[in-house]
Amino acid sequence: MRNLVALLSGLLFGAGLLLSGLADPAKVLGFLDISLMVKGEWDPSLMLVMMTALGVYLPVYLLWVKPRMASSQGPVLDSQYHVPNRSHIDGPLIVGAALFGLGWGMLGICPGPAVVNLSSLDPMALAFMAAMVLGAYLGRLIQRLIARRQQCPVEA
């Protein structure tokens, strides 16, 4: 049952990416490239798309999920919520976000659209995905190295 919900959520999410234009790299670049404002060609619609999505998610979290978490109740089909609870802003977060932003700004493709566009079986989409998975694997290795160094600090 949970797997079916995940499938349905993926379907809806993908439909949302396609309808909103987030799956289209040209549209994403038309939003990120604010220098287009000078020519009057800047496309702010993706900002509104994100705000609409947040307009659904934020009230659901604040009015339903947060009170249930506070009273130790789980989601409908599980005993507990699997939600990150870290709040410390650290180096890997900022460096990672910066690297991600650079890659995103180069072509306008982020992971969700990369997966949705796999359905075209376009070789370039497959190549992007392969490079992305390799990058994610390297990131995991680095995360593990950092964790190990924090456990046993190198003596000066």
Added chain:
Amino acid sequence: MFSSLAIALCGGLLIGLAASLLLVVNGRIAGISGIISGALWRRESKGSLLSWQVYFIAGLVLSGLLLAVPLKEWLAIEPVVLSAGGIAMPTLLLAGLLVGLGSSLGNGCTSGHCICGIGRLSPRSIAASLVFMLVGIMAAVLLH
């Protein structure tokens, strides 16, 4: 102009609903980069090969398959074909590598930080979103 904006906002609504569904029913975060890593490397139930993450990704791919024709016929939204964009292969691979490495080190991508993270008012996600938006804007302005 208005209708294309209305269609886009419907898309935003669907994204919000999809992420809410996954959180309310399954208690999971709809962060795509984390879901991909989970599908590949973090199997919670060792016995089953098909984790929930695999089903979610299948849904994403399926949406592209099922909607390609209706989107083109009814809304004139053409499917994205990267090969047609004249992107050089090294650029494509470098961008993919950076997106994968960055979202893995930074624990999330656009969906995880901008929608699910800001939607939970997480300080880490707000910080990450600000950084990748700023860097993304700088890269897009300088490279295009």
